[in-house]
Amino acid sequence: MRTPGFWSGPRGLLATLLAPLGALYAAATARRLRRPGLRLPVPVICVGNINAGGTGKTPTVIALAERLTAAGHRPHVVSRGHGGRLTGPVQVEFTLHSAAEVGDEPLLIAAFAPTWVARDRAAGARAAVSAGADVILLDDGFQNPALEKDLSIVVVDAVAGFGNGLCIPAGPLREPVATGLARADLVLAIGGARACDTLVSAWPELDGTPMVTGRIQPRPTGMPWQGQRVVAFAGIGHPEKFFATLRGLGVELVATHGFPDHAPYTAAALTRLEREAREAGAMLVTTDKDAVRLPESFRGKAMPLPVMLVFRSPEQIDDALNNLFPNGQ
Structure with missing residues (x-):
């Protein structure tokens, strides 16, 4: 919600x-x-x-x-x-x-x-x-x-x-x-x-x-985030916290999209996100919690950013x- x-x-x-x-x-x-x-x-x-x-x-x-x-x-x-x-x-x-x-x-x-x-x-x-x-x-x-x-x-x-x-x-x-x-x-x-x-x-x-x-904070993954162009999306309680984490990593946020917490992703929404990232020459990035809700066919198209307490x-x-x-x- x-x-x-x-x-x-x-x-x-x-x-x-x-x-x-x-x-x-x-x-x-x-x-x-x-x-x-x-x-x-x-x-x-x-x-x-x-x-x-x-x-x-x-x-x-x-x-x-x-x-x-x-x-x-x-x-x-x-x-x-x-x-x-x-x-x-x-x-x-x-x-x-x-x-x-x-x-x-x-x-x-x-x-x-x-x-x-x-x-x-x-x-x-x-x-x-x-x-x-x-x-x-x-x-x-x-x-x-x-x-x-x-x-x-x-x-x-x-x-x-x-x-x-x-x-x-x-x-x-x-x-x-x-x-x-x-x-x-x-x-x-x-x-x-x-x-x-x-x-x-x-x-x-x-x-x-x-x-x-x-x-x-992000879990170490070896991904070079600094300067990376990113279209970010998140369906969590407070999506802006995820976007702030990405900014802290030094990414260039081309666009951000917040969705309701726990909401399933429709094919139309995912198609729009994929198109926007492709046209912007950007990587599509989401939370690890969102990544498990994505259809299996789409998971390779969005990079998850795992975090840790x-x-x-x-x-x-x-x-x-x-x-x-x-x-x-």
Whole structure:
């Protein structure tokens, strides 16, 4: 979906008029969260957010999976599979499944760790444990009560913050900031160092919740981006962040095209993009998340730019992870 412009502050007339509906939305979320969840025999790490839309959850899940694997653990990821038609539980196979079946994010994550799609998160987690998982990474399950969580990480874009501070449809929030942070064990702020500092001063609700910071950066691929003419397209929560990343690499952006998050690409849209790049003598570039949604016949025509999350103080996140395994298991 496209994020409405009025969701980012200050609060205008439309947001004020919709605020009562936002309060009802928040109340419904609170009622849902009162249901007891399943306690698993392995730790459950929840990576979620308070905002709707892209905050950097997918790179966070991948980064945590890599750190856990490097430490000798067997992390499995459980996701709802937004945008996919399979209800699961099903283990995602990159070479077997498509984004239309399992969703683009699980398909991308499956390249880094065993990943399960399940509308019933508890059923998906049980399947993962049966398959050998010694820790579960719950992708985007902060407002889902199906599982008891051992570590809940709230991811927030340091620049966007919590928008106008109101709940859907008046603002971008799934629940009030203070309510969500009361359940969080850790906040991960993603953005520049100055933006992270500004986030804390702008949202006093963050006081008292441990925070780590990180940044999204391109994965090294050996591609010489400097001076490359590029037509860029992205169907993610905030396409402009992807375009800014390309500018930071020194590319010459001939044109940029933003699409709704998770939206499938039509043949007509892809034909237009291909023609525009060809006529401009430019390379067609997209995100790695978009690349898995492209038809197989088109994937060689658009260069994906893979990204990764880098923690500024990795020892903080490692301490949080190690505390889940007190006996060094």
